[in-house]
Every structure is written in structure tokens, then in C-alpha cells.
Amino acid sequence: MFTSFATIRLLPLAEATMLSYLAPVMLALLGWLLLAERLSAGRIGGVALGLAGGAAFSVPALAGTLPDASGLGVILGLLTALLTAGALIQVRRLTLMGESAGAIAFWFAIVAALGGLATFPWGWVWPGFTAGLLLIGTGLSGGIAHILMTLSFRHADAAALAPFEYLSVLWAVVLGLIFFGEVPGWALLLAGPLILTGAYVARPLAVRRTRSK
16 A cells, blocks of 8 residues: 555656556456466467556666656556555455455554554654545545455456456546646557557457356
């Protein structure tokens, strides 16, 4: 979560979101490596396109052709994607072991709260009224999203769910433009179609798993 918030601070919303949603690409690979989930030729093609899109955005930033903060923002964004994929693999394992969505979300919140509490010595600033409301809204939205995400893993494997994550890139472009006046840059316009095409190609024709009760 820390790397995700730091990425949003350093990069425009759409670009930060696009990088974080390279997680489904890594998730498909980790699902194949760690959970023995099937990785078809179509999904392999989708993964390749997604990685190409990530490279199209990352290389210019790391080479210094984009604003100064972009390089660090890209590094944190890629790290966010990797950590997110690892967390989702653990969620998948827990659901297969029979853990409920509510229990997983509860313990996630507890561990995240304790981790945040550990940063107290580095200087907290008490939020104002408006900021407090926004933080509460963010927490509630994130909690609901986490429960829904956990439930989705009960009905499909990790690679099957991966492409749907990319829809958030489109929402980020729209919301960033409306609320922050962030116009997508050339790097996003180049990388975005590659990532979205990869998501479409990786989309399974049908979920080939049935859950035994």
C-alpha cells in the first residue's frame, strides 16, 4: 500500500494506475509458477503484450526523458505490481484452503493497521475534517473492493480474473482528467493500447474450472 500511494504522489493518476495493473500480468505468471494454473497460448500472448506496454512506459522514464520524479515513480509502480501479484496469490491459496472472504479482509485490515502504526515515530500529521472524510471514504471503498475481489477468486482462477483488472486504467484516465486536469501523455498513449490489447488477448473464452462443494 505504501508503494502504491507513493506512486500516485509521483505520477499522474492514470499512469500510476496503469503501472499498478501490470499486477495481472505478473499474477498470471505467478499463478502458473506457484499454483500450477494453466497458461494457454492466448494468455501467454496477453502477458507478452502487457509486459511490452509496461516497457514502453518504463524505459523512457528510467532513461530520463520524462520529468524527474517519473523514474522513481515508475520503480515504485513496478514494485507495487509485483507485491500486489504476490498478495493475490496468497489470497488464492487461502480461499482454496477454505478461508472466508470476511476473515481474509479482516486480517488484511489488522495487519495493514499495525504496519501503519509502526510509522508513527516518523511524524504523523492529524488530518483536517475534509481530509478525514476522504480517508474514511477511501478506507470503506477499499474494504468493500477487497471483499468483492476475494469472492471473485472463489469462482475463477488467477489468470482468468487478471484481464478485468485493466478496466481501472480507463477509470483512472477519466477521473484524473475530470478532477485533476491530467491529460494523458505520449508514454501512456503508447503503452495503454498494448496493455489493453494484452488484456483482451489474455481473456479466457470460458472459465474451465468448477468449484466442488
